Amino acid sequence: MSQQQPISLLLCALGGEGGGVLTEWLVETARHAGYPVQATSIPGVAQRTGATTYYLEVFPVPVKELDGKRPVLGLYPMPGRLDALVSSELLETVRQISLGHASSDRTLVLSSTARALTTMEKMQMGDGRRDAQGLLNLITAHSRAHHVLDMAELTRQAGTIVSAVMLGCIAASGLLPMGRAEYEAILKDSGGSAQASLRGFALGFDAVHAQRTQAQFIEQVLTPKAVAPAAEVPALPAPVAALFPGVLHEIIALGHARLVEYQNAAYAQRYIERLQQVLAAERASDPQGTRGWAVTREMARWLALWMAFDDIIRVADLKSRASRWSRVLGEVKAGEADLLKLYDHFKPGAPEFAALLPTDLAQRVLAWDRKRVLAGKTPWALPLKIGTHSVAGMLALRGLAMLRALRPLGSRYATEQALIEQWLAAVVGSTARHWPTGHELALCGRLIKGYGSTNERGKDNLLHVVQHLAVADHFEHDDARAAAIAAARQAALADDAGKTLDQALVKHGVPARPVKAQPIRWMRRPPVKKTS
Known part of the structure; x- marks a missing residue:
């Protein structure tokens, strides 16, 4: 022993x-x-x-x-x-x-x-x-x-x-x-x-x-x-597959399937047409595809993610899916005799509601909310607690998810498409002229992520790069421009506050991002209790 x-x-x-x-x-x-x-x-x-x-x-x-x-x-x-x-x-x-x-x-x-x-x-x-x-x-x-x-x-x-x-x-x-x-x-x-x-x-x-x-x-x-088995890649329709080199089929198939699910086949076709513009520009600067069509590959990834932007319709759809309920049942290990109640908490504000309205009405709603903020009030929001397990709660979410057909009529949809087209035009033009510059601009799609203020900040950063670094005429050669864009992208990803990005922009000869006005809120000093 x-x-x-x-x-x-x-x-x-x-x-x-x-x-x-x-x-x-x-x-x-x-x-x-x-x-x-x-x-x-x-x-x-x-x-x-x-x-x-x-x-x-x-x-x-x-x-x-x-x-x-x-x-x-x-x-x-x-x-x-x-x-x-x-x-x-x-x-x-x-x-x-x-x-x-x-x-x-x-x-x-x-x-x-x-x-x-x-x-x-x-x-x-x-x-x-x-x-x-x-x-x-x-x-x-x-x-x-x-x-x-x-x-x-x-x-x-x-x-x-x-x-x-x-x-x-x-x-x-x-x-x-x-x-x-x-x-x-x-x-x-x-x-x-x-x-x-x-x-x-x-x-x-x-x-x-x-x-x-x-x-x-x-x-x-x-x-x-x-580490883990790869998820099954959806099949890319044959007419679409014929438009692109085989090495791109997998990533494009994922993007195409995502957008069909997000909106419809017509929206996914718009994604394909945008990618065709990128591929044509890449073939102009690299006819043999010696770089593996990397610009088109990056655009296939980031363009699909941007086009499938999160809004309250998307959130309602995801929250009310049968697969989500099955996943929750598995996570809590609920048996057949167990009673499960599931509540989802939402707090949509004026921007979320305005996103579903036509542009004119949306601007009125946003102006009203800005006026509230300037008056010292907090931005308007509607706290909601929805019982997803209940018939009423599920009907509310499914009803909101069914507004997907109306999404193209909303102001958010129009705004996002305009911004996407601006980025797409910069990538296409730069790629046809100088492949590395187009590639760096395509990689800037990584800046678009999250939702709310994080998403808005990412779009502002990307557009500032597109509107200044991509068109500045003080660079000695295009390789220097591509290097400046790469440095700006890395700086934006490294610092959430954006100070590092501003320093990188100034270092490469373009203005820093404009300072956004923020309301000053005055707080009343709480009364001091007198002690005897």
Whole structure:
């Protein structure tokens, strides 16, 4: 017994993922198999949801063989002394590694490739996501062995919680002395969700078992291509496919399908006609397509996203879809006998309502709201709480979604199309004259993102680049212009406030963005209570 050491595991799950349930399953399995076991929870918080880690120690000698002795088990993981780190989220795995728990000579890491984006990742103007391959490299460098798989996808397939999949991964790893049948016996007694838990367990077990028995595929499993199965690409209509090189078909098919769903086939055809203008300009400057038609590719992506701009019609459509209700049912694990009520909160303001009105009426509504603000009042908004589970609530959302046919009559639609045409004309003209400049302007489509003030700020930034850098005549050559546009785009994505962009604009000889007038609001000083 003196030479035996407890097997230590640190279990990490985000809030609501069943980390406590997983710990209970492991404890019950170990006890059922006759092994000493102890588990403790370590409360904590995270940027995404609550995060509680669970520390578990199992002594690999049956109680009946200890001659009445009892091992002393620890309450907290010792740095570098951890036998296994199990996590349901990739960045959480790396966070625990950064705390010194894992070691390259001892620790087995079982991790999911799934991500729950942090607040800082979501706040970035550009793509703020952490590099997944970099996180995987850290796991490789700080683990004795590792099995990385998409637990979220396996959970979805099984219709269960991720803790069941994690249990299967632990069982298949061979780290603990219990057999598969002993784990499954505990799951069979877990209540009404036993069958779903067993399905998730089996999927997790088989996935890790396959990695263990086929070591030659470990390198392939850890590459981004194996992180998650690619979504099925919709078929591009044959007449449309004939207009573009084959290398562009996939990205254009995605954009085309998005716009058919967003508005209709005629709107998607308008997207195709715009892309044809870009392709014609690119063929003029690069007839052989030696650059892979990169300008058309970028425009296919960012143009589709801009044309499918978010408005209250789009929000109502997404909120009232059957697929959304099914997803919520799965997330809350609601059974057939459970009663689920779902409320959506909205707060549309004057701009959202004005967007659906003809331009003349919209201007009156916006002018009225500006007058309120100048008078010291807050912008008008209508707080709404809609029960999506109710007939009235669903009818309200579906009725609003059916206004899609009226969208082209609204002021927002006209404004967005005019801005798109301005950007499109700049890209087409620049590409035909100097390919790198057109490519940089196409990449500026990344600036259009989000909604509300974020979306407006992105459009202002892009149009300022188009109206100044793209047409300025002080550049010595077009390569200098392309470099200036690239610098401005990177500056706009790096700084939400826009100060970095203004500095980049001035540095390259064009004016900074105009300062927008902001009303001054006077606040009454609260009365001071006199004390005797």
